[in-house]
Amino acid sequence: MRVKFVDLGAQTREISERVGAELEQIHAQTAYIGGEHVEGFEREFADFLGVKRVVGVANGTDALRMALMAVGVEPGDEVVTVPMTFIATAAAIVQAGGRPMFVDIDPETGNMSIPALRKFLQIRSRNGRNMVRAIVPVHLYGLPAPMNEIKEIAEEFDLKIVEDACQAHGARIKTSSGWKQAGTIGDVGCFSFYPGKNLGAWGDGGAIATNNEEVAHRISSLGNHGRLSHYAHEVCGFNSRLDSIQAAVLRAKLERLKGWNDRRRAIAATYRQLLATVDVRPIAEPEGMESCYHLFVIRSSKRDLIRTALMKNEIECGIHYPVPLHLQPALSHLGYRSGDFPASESLADSVLSLPMHPHLTIAEAAKTVATVAEALREVSSTKTFAGELRVPATSRANSPL
Ligand SMILES: Cc1ncc(COP(=O)(O)O)c(C=O)c1O
Numbered sequence: 001m002r003v004k005f006v007d008l009g010a011q012t013r014e015i016s017e018r019v020g021a022e023l024e025q026i027h028a029q030t031a032y033i034g035g036e037h038v039e040g041f042e043r044e045f046a047d048f049l050g051v052k053r054v055v056g057v058a059n060g061t062d063a064l065r066m067a068l069m070a071v072g073v074e075p076g077d078e079v080v081t082v083p084m085t086f087i088a089t090a091a092a093i094v095q096a097g098g099r100p101m102f103v104d105i106d107p108e109t110g111n112m113s114i115p116a117l118r119k120f121l122q123i124r125s126r127n128g129r130n131m132v133r134a135i136v137p138v139h140l141y142g143l144p145a146p147m148n149e150i151k152e153i154a155e156e157f158d159l160k161i162v163e164d165a166c167q168a169h170g171a172r173i174k175t176s177s178g179w180k181q182a183g184t185i186g187d188v189g190c191f192s193f194y195p196g197k198n199l200g201a202w203g204d205g206g207a208i209a210t211n212n213e214e215v216a217h218r219i220s221s222l223g224n225h226g227r228l229s230h231y232a233h234e235v236c237g238f239n240s241r242l243d244s245i246q247a248a249v250l251r252a253k254l255e256r257l258k259g260w261n262d263r264r265r266a267i268a269a270t271y272r273q274l275l276a277t278v279d280v281r282p283i284a285e286p287e288g289m290e291s292c293y294h295l296f297v298i299r300s301s302k303r304d305l306i307r308t309a310l311m312k313n314e315i316e317c318g319i320h321y322p323v324p325l326h327l328q329p330a331l332s333h334l335g336y337r338s339g340d341f342p343a344s345e346s347l348a349d350s351v352l353s354l355p356m357h358p359h360l361t362i363a364e365a366a367k368t369v370a371t372v373a374e375a376l377r378e379v380s381s382t383k384t385f386a387g388e389l390r391v392p393a394t395s396r397a398n399s400p401l
Helices: 008-029 036-049 061-071 086-095 114-126 148-159 215-221 244-275 303-312 329-334 342-350 362-381
Strands: 053-057 076-082 099-104 132-135 158-165 172-175 178-181 189-192 207-210 228-229 296-299 349-353
Touching: 008 244, 036 053, 036 215, 036 244, 053 061, 053 215, 061 086, 061 114, 061 158, 061 189, 061 207, 076 086, 076 114, 086 099, 099 329, 114 132, 114 148, 114 329, 114 349, 132 148, 148 158, 148 172, 178 228, 178 342, 244 362, 303 349, 342 349, 349 362
Parallel strands: 076 099, 076 132, 132 158, 158 189
Antiparallel strands: 053 207, 172 178, 189 207, 296 349
């Protein structure tokens, strides 16, 4: 029996009756752009997050691009982020006219390293021509970045914060004023509703969250052709709106998000328990952080071997991400080289994402861990002498060993 990496069908079955009825209503009203469902979702997601405003947009990349523009990033400005993320984080900076400047990550969490960020900004502010305008922390795999420290640093260096919360719907961080949702601590938080996300649409979708009314207005206008009214345009904007069908799906799923995330956290706890005696290192969840476990990621120097064994046993898995962004051809103009960000490069070489979704059974998690353990047992028993490995024939095709 195949173990799925994500199970969108199971989610759809839970909501299809309700959404089916709402689709009929949307068709009856022919209200496809804007309207009751979009406004309803924006209100409900704002309540869920505990922010004043949510604005629905077409996808997470647009949310990031327009958020950067709305907080004042202008052509030529530098924006600090991490190399260990999806390409869209940096692409959005480029699309907003900015230049992505990378700082390395903490190898235990995969998130922005505070010492690396501080060091980078200190050097930058010493050399006179400081063009750094904003920081884009990424809550990688659903684990919040260290926002308390990032906020302090942003205040010290007078920088804006645009949170990439595209993988972090419902993740939480302990702050001096209590627990807060990822995506609500910086100036703007950006979310993706790509179908496989913890809160996913039936197509593309995204949103920004903010407590700043002016920023919300700018993003809402930018995403709707720069409109003030139907034929009055304050800027040349984009067409980047959340549509009402996606909003109806998201409203139904939002009601289940807390329960689904609780289930993900229970599965993660099971994985951690079962993996305690296996020679792999799961990404850490530090004190004061509550991951929403968009992904459950382990690290191992034998990653490719484990992956081959999982695939052979029909257990789906993934690598997020095999190439850090400073080594992507699309960003070669930034001039970075291999070796510039050792922690990111090492993580890219060792990470493996195990099946993780709210409908995963404990038996499926146990089968996954047993397969990982067995793969590692096999490789240690095929060791001929120190350091030399005889690779089983079946894994040769996918293994760099
Ligand atoms: C970290 C991160 N940033 C940005 C995005 C972009 O979101 P979208 O695919 O909705 O444009 C994603 C989506 O996969 C993501 O994982």
